[in-house]
Amino acid sequence: xxxxxxxxxxxxxxxxxxxxxxxxxxxxxxxxxxxxxxxxxxxxxxxxxxxxxxxxxxxxxxxxxxxxxxxxxxxxxxxxxxxxxxxxxxxxxxxxxxxxxxxxxxxxxxxxxxxxxxxxxxxxxxxxxxxxxxxxxxxxxxxxxxxxxxxxxxxxxxxxxxxxxxxxx
Amino acid sequence: xxxxxxxxxxxxxxxxxxxxxxxxxxxxxxxxxxxxxxxxxxxxxxxxxxxxxxxxxxxxxxxxxxxxxxxxxxxxxxxxxxxxxxxxxxxxxxxxxxxxxxxxxxxxxxxxxxxxxxxxxxxxxxxxxxxxxxxxxxxxxxxxxxxxxxxxxxxxxxx
Numbered sequence: 001x002x003x004x005x006x007x008x009x010x011x012x013x014x015x016x017x018x019x020x021x022x023x024x025x026x027x028x029x030x031x032x033x034x035x036x037x038x039x040x041x042x043x044x045x046x047x048x049x050x051x052x053x054x055x056x057x058x059x060x061x062x063x064x065x066x067x068x069x070x071x072x073x074x075x076x077x078x079x080x081x082x083x084x085x086x087x088x089x090x091x092x093x094x095x096x097x098x099x100x101x102x103x104x105x106x107x108x109x110x111x112x113x114x115x116x117x118x119x120x121x122x123x124x125x126x127x128x129x130x131x132x133x134x135x136x137x138x139x140x141x142x143x144x145x146x147x148x149x150x151x152x153x154x155x156x157x158x159x160x161x162x163x164x165x166x167x168x169x
Numbered sequence: 170x171x172x173x174x175x176x177x178x179x180x181x182x183x184x185x186x187x188x189x190x191x192x193x194x195x196x197x198x199x200x201x202x203x204x205x206x207x208x209x210x211x212x213x214x215x216x217x218x219x220x221x222x223x224x225x226x227x228x229x230x231x232x233x234x235x236x237x238x239x240x241x242x243x244x245x246x247x248x249x250x251x252x253x254x255x256x257x258x259x260x261x262x263x264x265x266x267x268x269x270x271x272x273x274x275x276x277x278x279x280x281x282x283x284x285x286x287x288x289x290x291x292x293x294x295x296x297x298x299x300x301x302x303x304x305x306x307x308x309x310x311x312x313x314x315x316x317x318x319x320x321x322x323x324x325x326x327x328x
Contacts, residue, residue, distance in 0.1 A: 085321045086303045118328045122310045122317045123302065126328045 024165045033159040036103070036152070037074045039094065040067035044081025046108040046142040053145040063152060071097040076155065077132075081142075082110035082117065083125040095132045101164065105151055106134045109141045116141075170251045172198045175220065182213055197243070199254035207242075207257050208267040214244060214253070215272055221248040225269070228279035230287030232313045233258055238289055240266045259289065261312075268294040286311040 038060075042050055054060045054067065068074050071094045083091060095104070106128050109115030114126030128134060135158060138151035170178075172190045179187045179200070186203030187210070202210050214222040227243040242255040257266050268291040270276045280291040281300040288309035291297055299306065305322075308315055317326055 085324060085326070088324055089303075089322060114328060122315070122326065125324055126326075130324060 033156040035064040039077040046080035049142045050080040058145040076103045079111040079128045080107045088125045103135045105136045107138045197254045225273035230283030264289045
């Protein structure tokens with residue numbers, strides 16, 4: 001019954017068992033937010049913290065978040081680090097290849113607003129939100145794994161309130 | 170061998186184009202070399218029995234002063250454990266320096282970087298393309314007179 005206890009907000013078990021009643025939205029959202037596959041790439045020092053988050057100590061896998069090597073497999077793109085103008089064109093292209101529904105987390109000061117390169121960084125895009133829409137901003141330089149996990153949980157909360165069935169966000 | 174001895178050796182091998190060693194600056198002592206001589210001087214430094222500079226540890230471009238750029242060579246000899254710094258100063262209006270790629274292969278990427286960020290053109294380099302910036306970038310951004318453009322491919326650059 002462990003899984004049903006976890007789901008009690010979404011799904012009601014009948015007393016005689018074997019039948020569950022839920023809404024399509026709740027079921028879809030429950031499955032979506034527990035399997036947010038992530039794009040497998042890092043841009044700068046934030047990527048080190050992202051790797052630490054994925055590794056056994058912080059264990060990103062327990063949220064169902066696993067890195068995938070192709071943009072066609074993924075649900076979320078984690079912009080982990082300084083977005084240079086050269087990389088920005090590649091990020092935009094990756095984003096365009098991702099299937100809907102797709103989400104973006106901007107991790108760290110550089111991806112949020114340019115960070116330490118805000119004034120003299122002729123080669124840095126001052127915030128990844130200038131090229132792709134961002135759902136969650138995680139502040140920090142770089143953010144600790146706990147902060148990144150918090151950002152991912154915030155994104156899960158966002159997905160939980162959305163509706164795929166009604167096509168309204 | 171210290172820089173004075175190296176400079177005397179160079180002076181005896183080359184008639185002109187070798188500057189005096191500068192030792193009173195808070196940087197490694199250096200010798201200024203004439204642009205046209207740099208390739209021959211580097212070859213001599215590498216192949217001479219008493220010098221054996223077998224390692225180019227760094228090659229960098231510098232915005233030297235108002236009218237000049239410089240290409241700076243940090244050389245080291247593993248065999249004899251001595252080092253030297255050479256500078257070649259070229260005018261911004263015609264920044265052409267002979268490549269030392271055929272002497273130390275390490276120079277290939279260093280010269281590309283110096284070309285990319287400073288705009289120094291290395292003659293006889295086998296593949297002088299930008300190495301860090303995008304290929305369609307305009308200008309050489311580490312020059313002091315570089316103005317950051319407003320847009321790159323539709324992306325706004327200033328904060």
